[in-house]
Structure formats: structure tokens, C-alpha cells
Amino acid sequence: MKVFFATDIHGSEICWRKFLNAAAFYKADMVILGGDVTGKVMIPIVSLRPGHWEVTFGGQRVQLDTQAELDDIKRKIRDRGYYPAVMSGDELDSLNAEDGSVDRRFTQEMTKGLETWLDMADSKLRGGEIPCILNGGNDDIWEIDDIIEQSPSVSFAESKVLDIGGFYLASMGWTNPTPWNTFREAPEDVLAAKIDAVVASIPDMGRAVFNFHAPPYGTGLDEAPALDENMRPIHGGAVMKPVGSTAVKAAIQKYQPILSVHGHIHESKGVLRLGRTLTMNPGSSYSDGVLQGAVLDLNEKKGKVTRYILVNG
Amino acid sequence: MTAGALGEERPTLFLRNATGLVRGWSVRDSMIYACLSTNVVTLGMVEWTVQSSFPHGNLLYSILISGVWVSFLVVAYAGLVVTIPRAGGDYVWQSRILGSGIGFVMAATGWWFILWLWAPIYGAVLAEEFFEPIWATLGYHGTFFVSDTGKFVVTLITIALAGILVSIGMAGYARVQKWCFYGGLLGVLVLVILLLSASHASFISSFNLETHKLFGLTGAYQQINLQAAKAGYVAPTFGGGTFGQSLLLVPFMMFYLLWPNWGTTLYGEIRGANDFRRVFSGMFIGLWTTVALSVLFLLLFAKAFGWAFYMNVNAGQNLVAKAVLPIFPYPVLMAAWLVHNSAFQVILILLFSLWFFGWVGTLFLSSTRVIFAAAFDRVLPDAAAQVSEKRRVPVASLVLMLLPAVGFGALYAFNSTFASYTLDATLVIAVTYLFSAIAVVILPLRKPDLWFASPASKIKVLGVPVVLVGGVVTIGLLVFNLYEWLSNDAYFVNNHNSLYYMGGMYVLAIVIYVAARIIRSRQGIDLGLINKEIPVE
Numbered sequence: 001m002k003v004f005f006a007t008d009i010h011g012s013e014i015c016w017r018k019f020l021n022a023a024a025f026y027k028a029d030m031v032i033l034g035g036d037v038t039g040k041v042m043i044p045i046v047s048l049r050p051g052h053w054e055v056t057f058g059g060q061r062v063q064l065d066t067q068a069e070l071d072d073i074k075r076k077i078r079d080r081g082y083y084p085a086v087m088s089g090d091e092l093d094s095l096n097a098e099d100g101s102v103d104r105r106f107t108q109e110m111t112k113g114l115e116t117w118l119d120m121a122d123s124k125l126r127g128g129e130i131p132c133i134l135n136g137g138n139d140d141i142w143e144i145d146d147i148i149e150q151s152p153s154v155s156f157a158e159s160k161v162l163d164i165g166g167f168y169l170a171s172m173g174w175t176n177p178t179p180w181n182t183f184r185e186a187p188e189d190v191l192a193a194k195i196d197a198v199v200a201s202i203p204d205m206g207r208a209v210f211n212f213h214a215p216p217y218g219t220g221l222d223e224a225p226a227l228d229e230n231m232r233p234i235h236g237g238a239v240m241k242p243v244g245s246t247a248v249k250a251a252i253q254k255y256q257p258i259l260s261v262h263g264h265i266h267e268s269k270g271v272l273r274l275g276r277t278l279t280m281n282p283g284s285s286y287s288d289g290v291l292q293g294a295v296l297d298l299n300e301k302k303g304k305v306t307r308y309i310l311v312n313g
Numbered sequence: 314m315t316a317g318a319l320g321e322e323r324p325t326l327f328l329r330n331a332t333g334l335v336r337g338w339s340v341r342d343s344m345i346y347a348c349l350s351t352n353v354v355t356l357g358m359v360e361w362t363v364q365s366s367f368p369h370g371n372l373l374y375s376i377l378i379s380g381v382w383v384s385f386l387v388v389a390y391a392g393l394v395v396t397i398p399r400a401g402g403d404y405v406w407q408s409r410i411l412g413s414g415i416g417f418v419m420a421a422t423g424w425w426f427i428l429w430l431w432a433p434i435y436g437a438v439l440a441e442e443f444f445e446p447i448w449a450t451l452g453y454h455g456t457f458f459v460s461d462t463g464k465f466v467v468t469l470i471t472i473a474l475a476g477i478l479v480s481i482g483m484a485g486y487a488r489v490q491k492w493c494f495y496g497g498l499l500g501v502l503v504l505v506i507l508l509l510s511a512s513h514a515s516f517i518s519s520f521n522l523e524t525h526k527l528f529g530l531t532g533a534y535q536q537i538n539l540q541a542a543k544a545g546y547v548a549p550t551f552g553g554g555t556f557g558q559s560l561l562l563v564p565f566m567m568f569y570l571l572w573p574n575w576g577t578t579l580y581g582e583i584r585g586a587n588d589f590r591r592v593f594s595g596m597f598i599g600l601w602t603t604v605a606l607s608v609l610f611l612l613l614f615a616k617a618f619g620w621a622f623y624m625n626v627n628a629g630q631n632l633v634a635k636a637v638l639p640i641f642p643y644p645v646l647m648a649a650w651l652v653h654n655s656a657f658q659v660i661l662i663l664l665f666s667l668w669f670f671g672w673v674g675t676l677f678l679s680s681t682r683v684i685f686a687a688a689f690d691r692v693l694p695d696a697a698a699q700v701s702e703k704r705r706v707p708v709a710s711l712v713l714m715l716l717p718a719v720g721f722g723a724l725y726a727f728n729s730t731f732a733s734y735t736l737d738a739t740l741v742i743a744v745t746y747l748f749s750a751i752a753v754v755i756l757p758l759r760k761p762d763l764w765f766a767s768p769a770s771k772i773k774v775l776g777v778p779v780v781l782v783g784g785v786v787t788i789g790l791l792v793f794n795l796y797e798w799l800s801n802d803a804y805f806v807n808n809h810n811s812l813y814y815m816g817g818m819y820v821l822a823i824v825i826y827v828a829a830r831i832i833r834s835r836q837g838i839d840l841g842l843i844n845k846e847i848p849v850e
Contacts, residue, residue, distance in 0.1 A: 010331075014762070014849055017849045017850070018846075018847040018848075018849060021847050021848055021849070022847055025847045025848065026842070036332070040328060040329055040331040040333075041326055041327065041328055041329075042326065042327040042329075043325070043326050043327075044323075044324065044325070044326070044327070046323075055325075056325035056326070058766070058767075058768050058771050059589075059768050059771055059772075060771050061325075076765075076766060079762070079766065080766055082326070089323075092323055092324070093323070095324070095327070102327055102329075103329070105327075106327065106329050138332060139331040139332050178332050180330045180331060180332055181330060182330060182331060182332055218705065220685075220698075220700055220705070224333075232339055233339075233342075234342070234487070239487045264332065266333060269689060270685070270689055270698065271688075271689055271695065271698070272698070272699065272700070273699075285397070287398070288396070288397050288398075288763055289762060289763060289766065290397075290409070290846075291847060295842070297837070306837075307836065307837050307838050308838075309691055309838050309839075309840075309842060309843065310689055310690065310691075310843070311842055311843055311844075311845070312405075312408075312409065312843060312844050313845065313846060313847035
């Protein structure tokens with residue numbers, strides 16, 4: 001069975017479209033997205049008067065005078081992983097972080113964007129004929145869970161064990177704490193308990209595959225630039241530090257699944273073996289519109305990964 | 314969820330709290346990195362000694378020409394950084410834009426194999442600017458550290474030092490690096506005060522006194538000038554020289570001025586044009602700090618040493634079999650002799666050695682990254698990227714870097730012909746840069762979506778994107794240098810053995826890549842897939 005795994009596309013529509021095409025492109029039997037589906041940035045497009053808008057994107061202020069121009073800039077914004085939010089000047093002026101209006105608008109755009117994506121999935125994946133699994137990530141808002149659950153073409157994997165053709169995929173979008181205080185993060189001991197609870201329902205650990213968003217601590221799959229108290233990379237970015245999860249590492253070492261796939265730390269693409277477990281983080285370049293991923297051959301008879309390659313699709 | 318707005322009058326974008334959203338790079342940190350890469354003390358002062366190869370060339374002019382020209386390289390690389398950020402530098406840019414094979418061959422040769430030669434070059438610098446001056450100042454009259462064996466021993470020390478620093482990680486070293494930079498600047502300040510307050514006459518008497526005390530020479534200052542004249546060398550006047558020969562010194566100056574982009578693999582997620590300016594500024598200010606320091610040093614040397622003498626003492630290293638001064642004419646040591654106190658002299662040398670120790674730790678850093686990236690791409694065996702579980706030491710990649718470096722270190726120390734191929738170390742990296750510059754220029758054609766989404770495409774002068782102009786001018790710079798290196802005997806790199814040596818590296822990289830394609834294909838893995846773009850529609 002050939003599986004394509006990618007992660008951390010953060011709202012990039014170009015990456016989502018590539019993800020939906022990945023099964024055909026790599027001749028994969030199944031596609032898995034490891035979490036952090038939603039974007040981080042919202043770009044307001046201000047309606048000036050009927051048929052005219054203004055937006056600042058990529059450092060340039062642009063006036064849009066036709067619907068085609070508006071559609072084009074919205075596509076470019078979405079491709080980069082941002083949410084275009086069309087609004088009036090008054091509406092923009094009324095948005096502020098304190099009263100939660102920015103959060104509400106963000107949520108609205110994220111859920112709307114995800115619904116559009118899942119509609120695309122229905123047609124691209126032939127209504128579920130090609131299995132597609134999505135997971136949450138620490139940056140994903142709670143509202144996405146129900147939306148994905150309701151999709152006819154996509155399976156939501158968060159905190160579940162799914163049978164994927166003779167292997168058991170255990171998924172966990174939660175991570176250890178980050179400096180950004182995101183949605184699905186918990187102290188290591190709590191994370192360990194969550195992992196144990198999910199893994200407990202795997203019937204055969206010899207055929208287990210872990211799909212945990214957080215990479216294992218101190219493995220080279222989890223190296224991010226060290227930051228100062230102002231969230232600024234220190235020493236010109238030359239200093240990397242491990243930021244993965246000790247609970248995830250302990251779980252891999254304890255349960256020894258055949259494969260453990262991760263994401264979360266975009267710049268820490270890599271592969272290593274932890275005991276008998278092939279562990280990897282394909283990384284992410286979503287902002288370039290490049291879908292980094294892993295093409296994996298799982299041998300049902302032997303119960304192991306026979307081949308893999310990390311790709312920049 | 315906490316979200317905030319960014320913008321001037323009205324917010325132009327909203328960010329929510331999410332992983333990885335960090336504030337921009339500190340321009341100061343990037344500047345320090347770029348300044349240490351284009352190291353005026355360790356590389357610049359060494360390369361200034363070759364001026365006599367083009368006796369009518371003026372060092373000052375060649376440095377200024379180089380600074381202007383390399384500024385365009387900074388523009389081109391800033392464009393690559395903001396278009397494909399934090400992706401592994403030349404290897405990834407070239408792999409994605411030009412193809413996997415080119416990416417691997419250029420990265421393996423320019424960021425890995427040629428570092429085997431940089432190790433002994435750094436060893437030679439450490440011998441000439443640290444061990445030998447201190448050794449001599451402490452009263453040991455031998456020249457062990459500039460002997461073949463001494464150079465090899467120092468090369469081994471350098472390799473060990475760089476290897477240990479790669480093993481223990483960059484965290485502690487980066488802190489040391491910054492303090493080295495500030496300490497090095499303190500040394501510069503002391504040197505400036507010393508040379509400003511010294512008269513030319515006092516320098517002559519101090520030079521003669523100290524060279525007599527340390528090496529038993531009599532009237533060394535005058536002897537050096539006489540020896541140069543006997544060898545037929547006439548130094549250009551300060552501000553004199555011809556433009557043509559000054560231009561021909563540029564390929565020598567690349568030895569230290571071609572590296573302001575050394576840290577481009579380190580830049581992170583980019584949000585807009587402001588980040589382009591920040592990335593550009595860090596490298597640009599670093600480069601021009603080096604140029605400014607170079608000009609300052611040369612002005613001070615002209616004032617205190619005498620311009621003709623400084624040129625003559627350098628020429629003595631290249632034009633005659635046995636120079637009057639038995640050690641490298643290290644300007645810091647010569648300036649330190651103005652104070653007749655060994656402790657002061659050692660302290661000044663130690664302060665300037667911080668320019669070396671603040672940089673040597675990064676010697677193998679890029680090689681490790683290339684080896685890891687190639688292993689993750691399945692071009693190298695998986696074992697090449699393995700690290701020990703307990704201490705996180707990249708054992709295999711260290712072996713792949715250190716062992717050949719020891720071999721080339723021995724060759725460099727004991728074979729004077731091989732040692733003359735020093736500029737091979739610059740040439741091979743310049744070839745790698747050339748392919749990145751080509752990648753910049755063809756980016757709008759090869760990856761239009763990526764290019765037009767990049768903030769780099771929006772920054773224009775007279776309607777032309779500055780990054781493309783930077784790419785074209787960089788190609789000009791590198792082609793000029795490559796042409797001169799490969800066609801002009803003065804650079805010592807266009808002879809058969811040097812070409813075999815460099816060609817051998819390219820052959821080795823190609824063989825590894827082709828072998829990997831064949832072996833992986835037999836294993837059912839198609840390496841051609843690595844950078845093949847998935848269709849969007």
C-alpha cells in the first residue's frame with residue numbers, strides 16, 4: 001500500500017489542491033494530512049464603492065476595479081496561506097483584538113475556507129474512493145473538527161485509531177506547550193496520558209503507525225530557531241534548539257510502531273530511526289506553495305515500511 | 314485565540330497566535346554574521362599580500378570595486394531568501410529551479426567537498442596570525458608554526474576545533490561568536506589608536522628594533538625595501554595604479570569579500586517586502602562594514618608603515634625565495650611592535666585572534682547541512698544523516714567532512730604546489746553561486762507563481778525588479794572572475810593539476826548522484842520525484 005503524507009499546509013490553497021492531486025501524481029492508495037490545516041494570517045480587502053476594492057498584499061497597496069481582479073488577488077492570497085476577508089472600511093475600523101471581533105472574523109474565514117476545501121475534496125477524491133485522512137494540529141481551531149467529521153470524502157483522525165488497510169493509524173494533533181499558547185497543546189504529562197489513551201485501542205502494535213503532530217524531542221526532527229523573550233530569533237538564526245515532545249519520544253520508544261510521522265516544526269525536515277521505528281518529519285514550505293511530503297510503501301504482508309522518499313511537490 | 318493587526322493607518326493584515334510567527338530577524342545579528350564571513354582579518358589581510366601579482370593594481374580600488382559588485386550578489390540572494398525562505402540555501406534553490414542533479418552537484422562541491430580545502434587554509438591562517446606571532450613574541454626564535462609540519466599540526470587543531478563545535482551545537486558558540494566580534498572590534502579600536510598616534514619614523518625604529526630582538530635582523534625595514542627593488546617590484550603610489558590591474562585584483566579579493574550571503578540558509582518565514590529590506594540590510598551592512606574596515610586599515614598602514622613598505626613586505630612573500638621577514642607580515646604584529654612590551658603585543662594578537670575563533674566554528678556547519686539534506690533526499694545513504702541518540706553527534710557526516718580534510722591538510726602543508734591552489738577554494742564556491750544567480754534570473758520563467766507571489770518581485774527600479782538586475786550583475790561578476798581564474802596564470806589555479814583537482818570534485822559529485830539514481834531505482838525509489846511539482850488543477 002502506498003501512502004502520501006503531508007502536514008502543516010496552514011491555509012495554503014495551492015498546497016491543498018496539490019494534496020488532493022497527490023494520490024494520482026504519486027500513485028498513492030491513500031493521502032494523510034498531519035494537522036495544522038488552517039492559516040495564520042487574514043488580509044482585509046476593503047470595499048471602496050460598488051465594484052472597487054483596495055488591498056495591501058506583499059508590501060504593495062493595490063486598487064482593484066473589476067471582479068476578475070478581485071478574484072485573482074483572492075486566489076493569490078489563499079495560495080499563500082492567508083485568508084482574504086472582503087469588508088467595508090467601517091467594518092475594518094470596528095475590528096479589534098480586545099472585543100474578540102478579530103477572532104470571530106478569523107474563525108468565520110477559516111471555517112468558510114475549510115468548507116470550500118472539503119467541497120473540492122469531494123470532487124477530486126471521487127466521493128471517498130481515494131481514502132483521505134485529516135488530523136488537527138495545535139494551531140487548528142476547535143471548530144474545524146465538526147466540519148471535517150461531516151465530510152463524506154475525508155476522515156477526521158484526531159485522537160482515534162483508524163484501520164488503514166491492515167495497519168493501525170493512531171493520530172494526535174496535540175503538542176507540548178509552545179510560546180504562542182495555541183489550541184491543542186498540553187503539558188508533557190497530560191500529552192503522555194492522551195497518547196496512551198489513544199494507543200491503548202491499537203489491536204496489534206506490530207502494525208501501528210503513529211501520526212502525531214509534535215515531533216519527538218531532541219531527534220533533529222524538532223529543531224526550531226531559538227527565540228528571545230520578544231519572539232525574535234537569537235544570534236541571527238544560527239542557533240537552533242529542540243522543541244519537540246518528550247512524551248511523543250517516550251511513546252515511540254515504548255510502543256515501537258513501524259512508522260511515526262510528524263510535522264509542527266516546518267524547518268526540521270528529516271528522517272531517523274528510533275529503535276525499530278522509522279520516524280520522519282517531511283517539513284513544510286507552504287508559504288512557497290510547495291507541498292513537502294513523504295511517499296511511503298507499507299508492506300501489508302511483512303508489516304513494515306519497505307520504501308520511502310521525501311518529496312517537494 | 315488572540316489576534317493582532319499589522320498596518321499603518323488602517324491594518325493591512327491580521328495575525329492570529331500561531332506557531333512559528335516570530336518577529337523579524339535582527340539586522341544587527343545578520344550583519345555580524347555577514348561581517349565575520351567576509352573576514353577582513355583572517356582572509357582579507359592574508360589576501361592583500363598578493364598585490365604584487367599585478368604590481369600596477371591598487372588594493373584600495375580593487376576592494377571598492379569588489380564591494381560594489383558583490384552588493385548585487387547580496388540583492389540576488391536576498392531575493393532568493395524571501396522567495397524560498399528557510400529551505401537550505403543553494404541546494405534547495407537550485408534543486409527546485411534548475412533540477413535535483415544540478416542542485417546536488419553544485420551543493421556537494423561548493424558546500425562540502427571544497428570545505429576540505431578550506432580547513433587547511435584556515436589552519437594556515439591560524440598559524441600565521443596566531444601561533445607564529447605569539448610564539449615569536451614570547452621569544453621562541455624558531456618558525457615551527459609556519460613550517461610544513463607546523464602548518465599541518467595547526468590544520469589538525471583547526472579541524473578538531475571545528476569538528477568539536479559542530480558536535481556540541483551552535484547554541485553556546487553563537488554567544489561566543491558575538492563576543493568575539495565585539496572583542497575583535499575592541500582590537501581594531503586599539504590598533505586604530507596605536508597607528509594614529511604613531512609616526513612613520515617611530516614605526517621604522519620600532520620595526521627594526523623588534524625584528525632585531527626576535528629574529529636577529531639588522532635594518533630590516535630598509536632590507537625589505539631593497540629586496541623588493543632588487544626583485545624588480547615597484548609598488549604603486551597610494552592612490553596610484555591602473556584601473557585595469559586593479560580590476561584584475563578583484564578575483565583575489567573574492568577570497569574574502571564573496572561571502573556576505575553565507576548565512577542565507579538561516580533566514581525564516583518571510584511576510585513581506587519589509588523582510589526583504591531586513592535580509593538585504595543585514596548582508597549589505599556586513600559587507601560594507603568589511604569594506605570600510607579594509608579601507609581604514611589600509612589608510613592607517615599607509616600612514617604608519619608607509620604604503621610602499623607595506624606593499625614591499627607583502628611582495629617579499631611572493632617574489633623572492635627567502636623573504637627578509639621570516640614570518641607572515643601580519644599587520645597587527647607589526648603595529649604591536651610600536652609598543653615595546655611583550656604582554657601588550659600578545660594581548661593585541663589575542664584580541665585580533667577573536668576574528669578567527671569567532672568564525673572557525675562554522676567551517677563545517679554548511680557541510681553538515683548539505684550531507685543531511687542529501688541523505689534525506691536519499692542521494693546519500695541514510696546512515697549519513699544519523700546522529701548518536703545520546704549526544705546528538707552527527708558521527709557519519711563528521712567522518713565525511715573531517716577525514717578528507719585531514720588528507721587535504723597534509724597535502725596543503727607538505728606540497729607547496731598544492732598549497733598554491735588556494736583560490737580553488739573560492740572558485741568552486743563561485744561556480745555554485747553562479748548557478749544560484751542563474752536560478753534567480755530564470756525564476757520568473759521557471760516558477761512564475763512562486764516569483765509573482767514573492768515580495769522580491771514587487772521591488773522595482775524603473776519598472777525592473779531589482780532582484781533580477783542583481784542576478785544579472787552577479788552572473789557578470791562571477792563569469793568575469795571565473796574567466797580570469799581559469800585563463801590567467803597569476804591566480805595559480807589554471808594549471809593542469811589544479812583543474813584535475815577541481816574537476817575531480819565535480820566528477821565525484823556526479824558519480825555519487827548517478828550511482829544514487831541507479832541504486833535507488835533498483836530499490837524502487839525514483840529520485841526524479843523529489844522535486845517534481847504536483848499539478849495544481
